[in-house]
Amino acid sequence: MSLIKGETGDWEIVMGLEVHAQVVSQAKLFSGAPTTFGADPNTQVSLVDAAMPGMLPVINAHCVAQAVRTGLGLNAKINLRSVFDRKNYFYADLPAGYQISQYKDPVVGEGAVEIELKDGATKTIGIERLHLEQDAAKLLHDQHPTQSYVDLNRSGVALMEIVSRPDLRSSDEAAAYLTKLRSILRYLGTCDGNMEEGSMRCDVNVSVRRAGTSAYGTRCEIKNVNSIRFVRQAIEHEARRQIEIIEGGGTITQETRLFDPGKGETRSMRSKEDAHDYRYFPDPDLLPLVLKEEDVARWRAELPELPDAKKARFVKDYGLSVYDAGVLVAEQETALFFESVAKGRDAKQAANWVTGDFFAMLNRRGVAIGQSPVSAAHLGRLLDLIADGTISGRIAKDLFVAMEETGKDPAALVEERGLKQVTDTGAIEAAVRAVVEANPDKVAAYKAKPSMFGWFVGQVMKSTGGKANPKAVNDILKKALDA
Ligand SMILES: Nc1ncnc2c1ncn2[C@@H]1O[C@H](COP(=O)(O)OP(=O)(O)OP(=O)(O)O)[C@@H](O)[C@H]1O
Numbered sequence: 001m002s003l004i005k006g007e008t009g010d011w012e013i014v015m016g017l018e019v020h021a022q023v024v025s026q027a028k029l030f031s032g033a034p035t036t037f038g039a040d041p042n043t044q045v046s047l048v049d050a051a052m053p054g055m056l057p058v059i060n061a062h063c064v065a066q067a068v069r070t071g072l073g074l075n076a077k078i079n080l081r082s083v084f085d086r087k088n089y090f091y092a093d094l095p096a097g098y099q100i101s102q103y104k105d106p107v108v109g110e111g112a113v114e115i116e117l118k119d120g121a122t123k124t125i126g127i128e129r130l131h132l133e134q135d136a137a138k139l140l141h142d143q144h145p146t147q148s149y150v151d152l153n154r155s156g157v158a159l160m161e162i163v164s165r166p167d168l169r170s171s172d173e174a175a176a177y178l179t180k181l182r183s184i185l186r187y188l189g190t191c192d193g194n195m196e197e198g199s200m201r202c203d204v205n206v207s208v209r210r211a212g213t214s215a216y217g218t219r220c221e222i223k224n225v226n227s228i229r230f231v232r233q234a235i236e237h238e239a240r241r242q243i244e245i246i247e248g249g250g251t252i253t254q255e256t257r258l259f260d261p262g263k264g265e266t267r268s269m270r271s272k273e274d275a276h277d278y279r280y281f282p283d284p285d286l287l288p289l290v291l292k293e294e295d296v297a298r299w300r301a302e303l304p305e306l307p308d309a310k311k312a313r314f315v316k317d318y319g320l321s322v323y324d325a326g327v328l329v330a331e332q333e334t335a336l337f338f339e340s341v342a343k344g345r346d347a348k349q350a351a352n353w354v355t356g357d358f359f360a361m362l363n364r365r366g367v368a369i370g371q372s373p374v375s376a377a378h379l380g381r382l383l384d385l386i387a388d389g390t391i392s393g394r395i396a397k398d399l400f401v402a403m404e405e406t407g408k409d410p411a412a413l414v415e416e417r418g419l420k421q422v423t424d425t426g427a428i429e430a431a432v433r434a435v436v437e438a439n440p441d442k443v444a445a446y447k448a449k450p451s452m453f454g455w456f457v458g459q460v461m462k463s464t465g466g467k468a469n470p471k472a473v474n475d476i477l478k479k480a481l482d483a
């Protein structure tokens with residue numbers, strides 16, 4: 001358990017996250033306006049999004065399917081009947097004066113996400129619900145010294161709000177949860193998970209309680225945190241703040257706070273009573289959303305293999321460690337890459353190359369797997385060249401660097417650069433003889449100290465340009481030195 005030390009004892013953090021995930025869709029939730037990121041302000045706005053009088057919302061069936069598929073991916077209950085409500089509040093980013101959301105009857109009910117913890121253990125985080133809602137517009141405050149502008153492009157874009165139970169107990173767990181959730185959304189293709197572009201944002205609810213007690217403390221909600229690093233910082237700071245207040249004899253009042261990434265701290269935005277009066281009521285312009293059982297069944301049948309299932313399969317079919325399998329399935333592209341390297345080859349060796357030299361190369365170049373200069377086919381061929389003895393394991397490392405630099409097929413590079421392993425025993429014997437004859441003092445030293453053997457191996461490898469078959473070198477050297 002991860003506890004925080006206070007002045008008067010140990011404390012536990014309790015957290016629940018509300019994640020706003022933008023639905024991958026060409027059009028908005030209730031209008032046909034496009035959703036392309038980064039378009040000029042107010043160029044992707046229909047009359048519905050601008051809340052012109054008399055305009056009626058029309059539900060986008062694709063967004064509904066995406067929400068249901070997400071619910072299925074979160075092992076959640078799908079509600080065949082759900083309701084769109086109006087959540088009323090007045091703000092310049094909300095032209096209608098209300099947001100269409102789902103309140104009492106969301107499209108997706110309870111589910112679960114399994115997270116991996118640092119010590120290799122797993123923990124199940126409950127999902128309370130997932131509902132569909134519209135995004136608000138964006139206010140621009142930096143364009144003019146005394147005026148604010150509004151960009152309606154985002155107004156009406158479909159969001160899934162995914163609400164977790166207060167099951168998280170540390171910033172590590174919160175980070176693991178977000179990482180896992182993002183991975184599932186990306187596998188499903190229902191949200192691109194791009195936090196920098198705001199397509200995944202997170203409200204972090206934090207409370208603290210004394211270690212060993214079971215009642216929850218009063219929560220504060222930190223709005224709109226947009227990176228996993230900031231989520232961690234916000235939690236750490238907010239928990240400390242609450243502990244100091246309680247230990248100083250004060251009480252926590254429920255409120256909405258903002259995270260300031262520059263200062264690494266949270267500050268109050270507005271106080272929030274338990275029942276903030278949004279005056280929710282069913283939107284009279286929209287019928288209840290009724291799903292057909294057969295559609296849900298079809299979406300379920302057509303789900304892709306998700307990270308947990310893939311991980312279990314990698315452990316079972318390829319004999320990988322749980323850790324390696326977890327690393328390889330985190331991104332779908334990585335898993336695909338690995339499988340095409342591993343197919344018909346030594347899977348553990350394939351996993352070592354992908355998580356080792358290959359990942360290091362991607363990191364060094366700062367590129368995603370899609371821009372890798374080394375293709376899966378080429379890496380596979382490299383493994384074949386090692387397996388059939390064409391090259392030694394040591395040369396393979398150099399060859400990989402050459403593959404990275406040239407983007408060429410390793411078999412062609414071996415020809416071009418003369419990297420073939422020398423297995424011809426005659427040539428190795430000659431090299432051994434030359435080293436032994438040139439170093440009588442070392443031979444004498446070896447007789448007294450057998451650990452000198454490695455030095456001879458090094459010399460022979462050097463004189464053959466690293467290409468001699470290591471096993472043959474060992475055998476032949478042993479014979480020559482022990483003669
Ligand atoms: N005592 C608590 N400490 C920490 N988190 C809590 C506590 N109680 C509830 N939570 C979490 O707070 C979140 C509440 O989200 P929910 O969407 O239900 O309501 P809300 O924040 O009041 O509404 P809104 O969507 O308007 O922000 C959930 O993730 C829940 O797990």
Ligand SMILES: [Mg+2]
Binds near residue numbers: 018161163
């Ligand atoms: Mg909420």
Ligand SMILES: [Mg+2]
Binds near residue numbers: 018203221
């Ligand atoms: Mg909230």
